[in-house]
Each structure stands twice: as C-alpha cells, then as structure tokens.
Amino acid sequence: MIKSCELCGIEKPAIKRPKTGQGICKPCFFSAIENEVHETIISSNLFHPGEKIAIGASGGKDSTVLIHLLDLLNKRHNYGIELHLLSIDEGIVGYRDDSLVTVKRNQEVYQLPLTIVSYSELFGWTMDQIVKKIGLNNNCTYCGVFRRQALDRGARMIGAEKIATGHNADDIAETVLMNLLRGDHFRLGKSTDIVTGEEGDMPRCKPLKYLYEKEIVLYAHYQNLDYFSTECVYSPNAYRGYAREFLKDLERIRPRAILDIIHSGEMLSVSAPAPAKMTCERCGNVSSNKICKACTLLETLSKP
C-alpha cells in the first residue's frame, strides 16, 4: 500500500524533504517552504510597510526563488513593501550576460522594476578585463569587494531602504565554518546575523537563511521557475569550496548538520569590536579605512 503524505495524510507523497526526511506531497512541500520563509520574515521583523526592498537578482536559483517567494508572500500577507530587482553586471562574457537574460525574463513574469548596475560603469573595469590584467588568481576577491559596493550603490540609486539577498542555509553554515577555520572572530560573530550592515548606510537581509540549498532546487524545479544554473568561468574561492564539500559530507550523514551549525553560530557571543565606519576619502562610500577596499584594489589595477 502506498503511504500517504506525512503532513496532510491525504495526497500521495512526491518528495522526500531533504531537511526532515519526511515523505510529503507537492502542495505540502510548497506550503512548508512558503510558511518557513514567512515565519523567518515575521520573527526577525525583516520588513516594514512602505519600505522599498532591492532584491539582489543574479538569475541563479537562490535569487529566483527569493523573487518568487517575496512577491508571493508580500501579496499573501500584505507586508506592504515595494520590490525592485537589482542586478550586478560584473562583465563576464558567457556567464553574466546569459544570466541577466534570465533576470529580464523574470522581470516580465513578476512585473517588477529592474535596475542593472555594471562594474564597468561604476569602476571602469569589467571582470573580464581584470582577469586579463591579473590572471586567473584572486579573481573572487576583486569581484566580491566590487559586488558589495555595487549592490550598495545600486540600492541607493533606486532609493531602497534595504537589500534582500538569496543566501541560503548552506551558504550561512559554510560561512560559519570558514570564519571558524580562519579565526576571524569578528566575522564569526556576524556570520549568522539575518540582518547585517545596519551600522553602514544600507542594511542587507537574508530571508532564505533557514532554507536548504537542496530544497531551493526542488522548489524551483516543481514550481517551474526560470533560472540560470551555469557556474562562473573564473576560479571559485577554493577555501569556500573545501568548506562546502565538508558540509555536504556532513549533510549526507546527518541532514540536520546544516541547521545545527547555524544554531551553534547563533549561540556564539563573540566579543570582537566592530571596525569603525567612515567615508572613503576617494569615492565617498562607506568604509572601515580611510580608503575603501574597492579603491585600494582599483589602485593595484592601475599599476602597470
């Protein structure tokens, strides 16, 4: 006899939930994911009526599910927030140009405004040009620093109060592990914060903080969402890669490991002073030094 869904007891189970191992039907899976994200938003007081939220939209599975869920939950629960898609064009031919086509298709589907800001217009360099100059080495350091500032500047440009990003539970557990392995106490203390950057001028929040990557993939698949799944052509962060593999091994043995690492991070009270915030003397953006990281990296690029 076929067992019925472990949640509703009526439908045939279609999915074994990666997070809990429960055999459940598709409608119950959708409700579980949507209710969990709504619960995260409400319990952490992420949004306030009237706020404009810039959704970091890359065309990948996480940000596509984030757009879908924020649009759905905003309508279903009347959050009263205004959503605006914000994409960063790093200038990587064969990767970002293709993924931006996906974002544009989603903009049509959800009928949301979209702003694209590019590294070339903000910094005068595309990632392709940077890699030509420095070689296939340290690329993600440049890209990460520029993306952080590009998102802040793009969000300010569109008048948003906050940025929502598609970071999932796996990303956050990986970050806890990486900061622990690096002995980065200040970052370790912040790595599980659902809202960050309040001390700067553009807070960021992570509504998918407790969603497993595998569940995001399943949700996107069964909802027929349109997303782009090709990997970046440049060297991924090797250290993060090891942390990711380790986490996947742990998850195979014990699926709860991801949540447990996040909870451990949440329980840590790290007494490391926050770096002081000031304004970069060169570009006027928020910085923890006289010259911000983006300007420091731009200086290295301008050297012959």
Ligand code: SF4
């Ligand atoms: Fe940028 Fe590295 Fe991500 Fe590629 S993998 S988009 S270079 S941060």
Ligand code: ZN
């Ligand atoms: Zn069910």
Ligand code: ZN
């Ligand atoms: Zn600067």
